[in-house]
Amino acid sequence: MTVQYGASDDLLLQKPEGAAEQEVFDRTPSVYTPLRTYCLPKGEDRHYQQQYADMYFARLAQLKPAVEQIARDTFDSIEIGGEKCRKVDRVLDVRQGELCWVMGTIYMEMPLKPNVLEDIGKEHWIAAPPPRVKYDSGVGSAVEGARGAHAAGTGGTGTQIMLEDESGRLRLTGSELGTWVLVTGAIVAVVGTENKDGDFEVLDLRVPDLPRQPQRWETEDGEIALRAKKMASQKRSKAGKVAIVSGLGISGDEGDTLTLDLLLEYLLGESASPDDQATAVSISRLIIAGNSLSNSSPIPTRESIIAAAAKRGGRKTYGYDASSYNAAPTDHLDQWLATLLPSMPVTLLPGEQDPTSTALPQQPIHPAMFPHCRAYMTAPHSTDKSEIGWFDSQTNPCDLSLDGWRLLGTGGQPVDDVYKYIPNCENRLEMMEAMLRWRLTAPTAPDTLWCYPFQDGDAFVMKECPHLYFVGNQPKFETTVIEGPVGQQVRLVAVPKFRETGEVVVMDMETLVPELVKFEVFDE
Amino acid sequence: MSQEYSDYLAINVLNEQQLVSYRSLSRALKVHSNLAKQMLYEFHRKQNSKKPGSVHATYLITGTRKQQPQVATQANGVHSQESGEDGDTVMQSSPPLPSSSAPQPEEEEEDQAPISIRTVLLVKEERLEQAKATFERIMGIHVYSLAANGLSDVQSLTECNRKIAVTYASEDPLQAWKQYGTIQNPNVKRRTQRRQPPAPAPDTKSTAAKTKPAPPTTKPAILEKEASKESRDDAQDSKPASKPSSAKATPEPAAAKKPAQPKRQASNIFKSFAKTQPPKAKKQDSQGSASASPAPEAEDDVPMNDFSDEEPDADDAEEADAEETSKEPEGQSKKDRQKALEAMMEQEDEVMEDAAPDQKEEAAEHDAGAIDKIAEKAEEPKEEVNVENGRRRGRRRVIKKKTVKDEDGYLVTREEAAWESFSEDEPAPKKAKMAPAASVNKPSAGGKKGGAKPGQGNIMSFFAKK
Secondary structure, three states: OOOOOOOOOOOOOOOOOOOOOOOOOEOOOOOEEEEHHHOOOOHHHOOOOOOOHHHHHHHHHHHHHHHHHHHHHHHOOOEEOOEEOEEOOOHHHOOEOOOEEEEEEEEEEOOOOOOHHHHHHHOOOOOOOOOOOOOOOOOOHHHHHHHHHHOOOOOOOOOEEEEEOOOOEEEEEOHHHHHOOOOOOOEEEEEEEEOOOOOEEEEEEEOOOOOOOOOOOHHHHHHHHHOOOOOOOOOOOOOOEEEEEEOOOEOOOOOOOHHHHHHHHHHHOOOOOHHHHHHHHOEEEEEEEOOOEOOOOOOOOHHHHHHHHHHOOOOOOOOOOHHHOOOHHHHHHHHHHHHHOOOOOEEEEOOOOOOOOOOEOEOOOOHHHOOOOHHHOOOOOOOOOOOOOOEEEOOEOEEEEEOOEEEEEEOOHHHHHHHHHOOOOOOHHHHHHHHHHHOEOOOOOOOOOOEOOOOOOOOOEOOOOOOEEEEEEEOOOEEEEEEOOOOOEEEEEEEEEHHHHOEEEEEEOOOOOEEEEEEEEOOO | OHHHHHHHHHHHHHHOOOOEEHHHHHHHHOOOHHHHHHHHHHHHHHHHHHOOOOOEEEEEEEEEEOOOHHHHHHHHHHHHHHHHHOHHHHHHHOOOOOOOOOOHHHHHHHHHOOOOEEEEEEEEHHHHHHHHHOEEEEEEEEEEEEEOOOOOOHHHHHHHHHHHHHHOOOOOHHHHHHHHOOOEOOOOOOOOOOOOOOOOHHHOOOHHHHHOOOOOOOOHHHHHHHHHHHHHHHHOOOOOOOOHHHHHHOHHHHHHHHHHHHHHOHHHHHHHHHOOHHHHHHHHHHOHHHHHOOOOOOOOOHHHHHHHOOOOOHHHHHHHHHHHHHHHHHOOOHHHHHHHHHHHHHHHHHHHHOOOOOOHHHOOOOOOHHHHHHHHOOOOOOOOOOOOOOOOOEEEEEEEEEEEEOOOOOEEEEEEEEEEEEOOOOOOOOOOOOOOHHHHHOOHHHHHHHHOOOOOOOHHHHHHHO
């Protein structure tokens, strides 16, 4: 039926006046420099023969000085009952009954952690086990009370927390242990004594905490200085906003992409009212944080294999099944991006389901996937490393410098994996914060997260503290600001999956305050 | 103006029962999207005042919604909520990493700062009031799309944008989109597209290919053009120009396409079209009556009318070929014919590489073009290019052969030197650009001269000498 227009004096609900000159806006520019922290060597220089153990050694060596400094400040002054706390160099040197502090890498033994032997056994199981939401068994958590399975370290759940270094392992225990977020791979310093069972009773714990945070515009200013240009105190125009979206989840099934269209039109400044269009003008860049496609990972998950096998009537096929390939999602994504690119630059991070390498750091999605967008990317054999594509297909995780700020972003896998370690905790921000304070972008790699076997130093160790840390594909939007020991301030943003929530985070690049734009179809 | 849009909408919405969104309207009429929104509104109002319920609209509302419980959770309530009611997480929220100097309290405060949520909501007209009620503050509202009888599935609106992508694929977004009110970006960096290698060539703009079952020719440029034409027909109206608006509206897309072409697609499209000329000339001679057959796109593109007649008659074209070859000896040496033959074979898969860059006027959609071209294009790639290896780019001089028909109906083959640029992208850069076809009507004497140039080192010429 006809709608009551009433007294709506809205601009767009009136007769068109042909003569009216419509305004066309110019988009706010963004100053953008991707830092190639997570780019792997290409071609023959990339090797997979190395042992993962080297990564742990390297990580410990890289982070030990930072932890030591922090721990020394507090632990050395501890005196209990006249006994002075002293530092022990190796975990095996810890003597029973002596108050001491020691540094090492956390290792968590959990009943449901993936286990290769168990995986082989599973091939012969009749029914597949349920997917692991958490690695702890969940059985003992109620018994342990409020602190969950973590609390006793060696609780009824079978979770054991150990500290290891190059010399050996030390099992950690103590009532305090449950209050800290710990996962495999974190580098910590603990203070306490070894009890008569040979376990280490932890009294306190220290982590490396946030690394040095560069000043805003530091990278850019440095480059200007390097190029020996005069340190132009050039006026930097006021930064605009950046839109961060994740989990577009284009599946190729028709009829689920309307919100995607709405997003596109909004960003292009075509939809909505002139006021909204003026707002869209200030969005200077779109960052897509992973999972632009759904189910396009070259290595399907165990669940999808099972599902596919069930569809085919229980037959298992191995290897690549060409008949199941569907080009429509990539095509759609390409088209979508190609429509957006004339108006705004885009940074694309791959995610778990995207068609690129599966091990972290995931390498950029290949330009061949984007025939329409290629014109906006750098030339394939460009030798000029400083050339930045208008459409920048990036690594995951990726390190960016945007409008002077340092951004660290991931497609979400590290947080999702850390999540599995921590019982009874749904707070993603807390995990993100913990990862920053461990100075690790992917602490659980290589234990439970696929990663490249780095040889010379662990690339996941953060050398500098970002100003904005965003993680894609999280269940819901969350944000907070954390502070470091020397005044570092980091904005944390958990970016929700667009496909499920229709939400896009729009970050003001002057104040680093986010806002949310939600695209919905009213259908109730 | 007002006439134009209401006609367009009347045809598409009422007669054709199409979905028309403000975007497709703005593209079709080349107007600013905000103007298109008003047009949709006005049309909707008029029609429904005549006959209630005849046109169904969807609306797009932007604004701030009233705080719903789940929205609050998403925005900022998370932290406090969890620590408030979930006993388990209280401990977790306490400083997890003691090394920091008590960051948690500040964090909590920071969390309280409200995060503004702007909602963009699409709603069908029957639920408009209901949806409006959920808003606390409405920034703007406009008609998103119109459809004739209700909209069963909202998701089908995606079809509008898909059609736009297909239909206006040949527009250069950097130039054409300004008129639609798209936010412009002066900093766009786009590489100039090199000529694409034959195989992946359709990628440039050929979304058409994925939706349209294309005839099995190997000319991407033509394909995309055709497909886009066809779908434009769909989008606008496939009826003969009975309605005044179709005549009015359609020339515009055609015209607008022209400025866009030279930049990006020029090579592909023009090339392919260049070839359509010889057939045309011939057809006018031998079988000018072809226009009787149905020409689906005829009424759509005014400048292309003279070509539409050759679309349906692929068969005729082949007959014509026979005719043509029989004529050939008059003006050409045996060698030339061999070359023509050879070129014919090669063209099967590489036609799109060679063409003349002018003649966009004749750029017609042209189904039978493939066959015509194969037969008639006596074009020979010379292998003796100056620089060929090393994956470098450069220019080389090539001799191109051209067969045209003169006023007397004789076929004339001429050879002309042409410069062609090549680059590392082309693994086998043996194709040469057609020399400009401006000299179409030269007397046959000129052709003779060209015929003397043999294709050395070519196996075909070896056979020819026997």
